[in-house]
Amino acid sequence: MIAFRRHTLALLSLIAVANALPGCFHPADTPRMLRFAFIPKALHIPVFEYARIGAERAAKRLGGIEIIWRGAESTDEIRQKEILESFIAQHVDGIAISCLNGDLLTDAIDRAVDAGIPVVTWDSDAPRSKRLAFYGVNDVEAGRALGDGLAKLISGHGRVAMITSLGADNLQKRLDGAKDALKKYADIRIVEVFDVRDDAVRVAEVIASAAQRYPDLDGWLSVGGWPVFVRNALDPIDPSRTKVVAFDTIPPAPDLLRAGKVQLLVGQKYFGWGEEPVRLLKRIIEGDRPHEPYQYSGMDVVTRDNLDAYLEQWKRWQQGTL
């Protein structure tokens, strides 16, 4: 009997706690906030942390906006779609997503827009969907910048290998752009395109084994930041023999550039990935839909020559003063 009473008491306490919890999440007397859902490709990719800072900073500046940051733990396309669909079921006020697989997400994005939830893509697009805007680099142009940069570094001739992660629309465009740029140089031959599946650990393994197989390689071109997200992935490469160009400029990439392990980096507007979609969604909700869906952010081509200036700029981005 005593045990029964205790268990009843425990159960009632649990219900009481559960009843009290909603108050924690939805303060009763505050005005209604706009809820913007942000979905990165995955939580484990470091560049997206800057997007989160940017989104939260923009929400604070504009006021009345709550950022809900949700992503899959790893690059799991199905899980990303599940998260997107759960936000549609929640009737959030806007969705900003970096698509792992734009085609897979197209029907869900269309359903969201049809249901009156504005969707913008950032970093990686779903071009066939009804999304209202895309913010990010012009990936074809960025790929060309990498290709031209590498061609210049190896004086227009040699054997090069490329690194990508198959499946994402933006990476494919960069790859196409890079290949397009390298086509102009008759003496440059692409020996292999490696798929590292968005994995900074796998990239080290790929580079190490490729260095064995192609010891006389002249250049590496990575359309993502995987080789410069870790400090030792480029160790098997002899910088005096082989030149490296890669996407992304987040730490530790600048250190690798200064150390001469990589010769050219193409940076994106990482904080802008968060800031601009917040502004775009707010504008759309206020009835000001962008006429041009492609809102290109521009890019930063960084070499040792302009590294210090870029790092100074980075500091200001971090502080939110730029």
Added chain:
Amino acid sequence: MIAHRRRVLLPRLVSGWSAAVILLLEFGFFTLVLAPRNGGPHTFANLANVALILKYSSIFGIGAIGAAMVIGAGGIDLAPGAVIALASVITGHLFVIENAPLWAACVAGITVGLAAGAVSAALVVLANLPPFIATLGVMGIARGAGFLITEGRFYDLSSRLPSGTAPLGLSLAGWPGVIMMLLAAYFQLVMTRTAVGRHVLATGGNEVAARYAGVHVGRVKTFVYVTAGGLAALSGVVLAVVQGQGKADMATGYELDIIAAAVVGGASLSGGRASVVGAVIGSLIFGVLRNALAQIPGGTFADRLILGFAVLIIVVMDRLATRERA
């Protein structure tokens, strides 16, 4: 006496109907926690969201039915994630590239899964390999075959499926849940009301005793691995048709979630005990958790941690309950 009752009450709560009770408590808890305070619609307890939970849980749930049977027979199957992907690739390739009718592409996808299960069974039964090693090898082969066929591309089934396809009046998105529940009902009957089911659990409980009792242990193991392969492939075919893509890297790592669903649903990794319905409910428990945690501020980085704790707590309590009953 009172102390003893107190000690066994909680474990008993999670035994037998435990998975269903946990699912109901979990759903009720999140319904209260996520209740809107401003009079708006409930963002968790609504039909569309329940349909969403069913749709995504079914990817794991259909595979977990097979996993429960394999585990019940004393084995383990690490291949379902890779088989899901391979079946989606085969279905996509035949439907999109070879212009095969959809039904034929689906049958081919399921057949590949049955074949993968048969290979696992042959390695376990004939070559006497430990199931962990045998199915690890099959997992690699299946995943590799998918990449070899696609070369990193994907097959866009949605481009060939007429928009608004709704077999028997039910939208494509609604079918995975229905298929999962029908399969759960059928295999639950097989496991609880037929000699096959008893033989599966007898084999897992004590293989030597089962052999002496006249059970064809080899046939039983072949049955469970082939069935598990076929069910994983069915999950892949459903995934390909409903999501509209066949892709080699889909469902990476899902084998662990599938095994976890079966274990949470009452399957004992030492064999001899498994529940098909429990496995499906296990996948729903995870589905509800994934869905609800995504709605709680700051929950995104805690998802995995909470899922890990949930598995441990449920399995430990189940173990305690089993000990009490013994």
